[in-house]
Amino acid sequence: MRLPLFIANRYLVGKKSQNLINIITWISIIGIGVGSFALIVVLSAFNGLEQVISSMNNRLTPDIQVAPVKGKTLDLTAFPLGKIKEMPGVTHVVPTLTEDALFRVDDKQHIGQVKGVGIEYQEIERLHEVVPGETGMLLSEDGHNFAIPGTGVAWRLGINAYNPYAMLRVYVPKRGNASQMSLESGFNADILTVQSVFVTQQEIDEKLVLVPYEWLSNLLEYKDKASNVEIFLEPKAEVGQIKKEVKALLGDGFTVKDQQEQQETLYKIMRSEKWAVYVILTFILILATFNVVGSLSMLMIDKRKDTEILKSMGADNHLIQKIFMNEGLLISVAGGVIGLLLGILLVLLQQRFGFVKFGGGGNYIVDAYPVMLKLKDVILIFTTIFVVGCTSAFLTVRHAMRRN
Numbered sequence: 001m002r003l004p005l006f007i008a009n010r011y012l013v014g015k016k017s018q019n020l021i022n023i024i025t026w027i028s029i030i031g032i033g034v035g036s037f038a039l040i041v042v043l044s045a046f047n048g049l050e051q052v053i054s055s056m057n058n059r060l061t062p063d064i065q066v067a068p069v070k071g072k073t074l075d076l077t078a079f080p081l082g083k084i085k086e087m088p089g090v091t092h093v094v095p096t097l098t099e100d101a102l103f104r105v106d107d108k109q110h111i112g113q114v115k116g117v118g119i120e121y122q123e124i125e126r127l128h129e130v131v132p133g134e135t136g137m138l139l140s141e142d143g144h145n146f147a148i149p150g151t152g153v154a155w156r157l158g159i160n161a162y163n164p165y166a167m168l169r170v171y172v173p174k175r176g177n178a179s180q181m182s183l184e185s186g187f188n189a190d191i192l193t194v195q196s197v198f199v200t201q202q203e204i205d206e207k208l209v210l211v212p213y214e215w216l217s218n219l220l221e222y223k224d225k226a227s228n229v230e231i232f233l234e235p236k237a238e239v240g241q242i243k244k245e246v247k248a249l250l251g252d253g254f255t256v257k258d259q260q261e262q263q264e265t266l267y268k269i270m271r272s273e274k275w276a277v278y279v280i281l282t283f284i285l286i287l288a289t290f291n292v293v294g295s296l297s298m299l300m301i302d303k304r305k306d307t308e309i310l311k312s313m314g315a316d317n318h319l320i321q322k323i324f325m326n327e328g329l330l331i332s333v334a335g336g337v338i339g340l341l342l343g344i345l346l347v348l349l350q351q352r353f354g355f356v357k358f359g360g361g362g363n364y365i366v367d368a369y370p371v372m373l374k375l376k377d378v379i380l381i382f383t384t385i386f387v388v389g390c391t392s393a394f395l396t397v398r399h400a401m402r403r404n
Contacts, residue, residue, distance in 0.1 A: 003319070005326045021302055024295040025331060031288035032335025032389075033342070036381055039281050040343035043377045046274040048370030053201065053270070058259050059130045060200045062094075062230035064243055065257050066250065073097075073225040080249060081229070087245055089237030094118040095226035097216050102171040102187070103149070103209060105157040112153055112207035114170055116216030117230075124232055130198045132161070138195060139212045147192035152206030154197045164194040170211070175221050188219050201266070282384055289332065289392040296328045296396050317401060324397045325390075332389025336382060347373045 068074045076095055085093045097116035102109060121127055121137050128136035131148065139146055147168045151161060159166045171187040192211060199205060217223065233242060239258050247256045260267055300307075307320050350356055354368025 007323050007326075009326075009330065021295065021298050024291060024298060028288075028291035028295045028331050029335040029338065031291050032285065032332050032385065033339035035281065035285035035288050036336045036339030036385055037343040037346075038339075039278065039285070039381045039384075040340055040373075040377065041346060041371075042277055042281060043274065043381075044343075044347045044371040044373050045369065046270070046277065047372035047374055047377070050267075050270050050274075051372050052370045053266070054259075056130070056199075057201050057204075057263055057266070059126050060198065060204070061259050061262055063233040063237075063239055063259060064231040064246060065262050066229040066231065066246065067227070067255050067257075069253055069255055073222065073227055074229070074254070076224045076226055079226075079229065083249060084229075084231060084246060087242060089234050089242055090231060091234055092120045092124055092230075092232040094120045094230045094232070095213060096228050096230055097213060097220065097222060097225070098227045099172050099216070099220055101209070103153060103157060104169040104171070105159060105166050108157045110153055110156045112209060114172065114209050114211055114216060116211050116213040118213045121210075130200050131196050132199065133196050135196045137198075137210075139210065145192055145212045145215045146195045148196055148198055148210040149194060150205030150208050151197050151199045152202060153209055154194070156206070159194055159197065161197045164196060166194045168192050168194050168209070170209070170219070172216075172220055188221070190215070190219055278380075282388075285384065286388055289388055292328055292331050292389070292392055293396045295331065296324060296393060297400060299327065300324055300397070300400050321397050321401055324400075325393045328393025328396060329386075329389045332385055332392070336385035336389070340378060340381060344373060344378070347371050 066074075079095075081093050081095070084090060095118060099114055100111070101114040102111055103114075104110075117139065119140055122139060124137070131137050137148065139148065147170070149157070149159065149168070153159075154161055154164070157166070157168070159168075169189055169191050171189045174186055174188055192215070198210065217225070231242075231246065233239060243256055243258055247254075250256065307315075310320065350369065350371045351373070356369045357367060358369060
């Protein structure tokens, strides 16, 4: 072991002449430990929430979405649906139509969006997970068409999610009749039976209703048109590679987005919140290092005789400075490692047993508070502690040496 680090380690574990120095040293270690503990727990909690929200949204969100750069719709007769479906890893290619609409059930009304999807939606297994009940993603059966509203739309229209079977009337604007404002002359309307509801993200649930593509295409008077083309892939498919192949096939006239790009705003908000909390807790960690400054300053005064002896044996100021810098760093690292280990243990226990529950009697998507440990967060927190510890020790020791 290098001499400065060896002496610093002896100072850390050895008894000081003043018991107050020992107390302040332990307070410093505990303060750094609490800061690092809070950082790893809070960041893991944000990771868990992001994972839950993403898993819910991604069930209804296609792996890849294709949309026209110009215009509102694309022409399906000229679109290479067959070539895309033949690509390795692609399971379903589904044209969709999306339009603003007015929904009405009895005397209740709600403005949102209606989305027409192909019957292939009924074959995609993961889409059934967003629809509670035995019917699943049922859009058409025996010549009957069904609507599947989000839970928010269902609540506003008074549709019982456990006993739906409401008659939903859908109004969409007529093409070329922008000047007509009455429901009879300015809108096309038709009725669908609501047999089930879906639940994903609140923003989507409160405005979207899924209907069969052919039904909506006839209602909108769109023939062989689509707002988007949604591509669903095998679970282990390389999304990035398939996205590049689709982009190369279609050219510059279309935008090709993966799941994160389709929900870019949501992911930006979640990550911004996470890093904002990280910055706040890092400032708290910096405040905790003031205890390290006090402990280190008092230790340098207490060990003044030792430093004089070392100087008489040939030690220079640089060696003395390195000893106390290592001492300050050891205090910070000791507290950081203890806090990190306790935080990692708590996160792993929560992942395994879920002892921190949500309130409200189990009315949530998950019963226990979700957490997810990431190695990059552990490395980031340890690096933060190391940098903060080095900086505080360097500034403290340099100031003390200059005064002496």
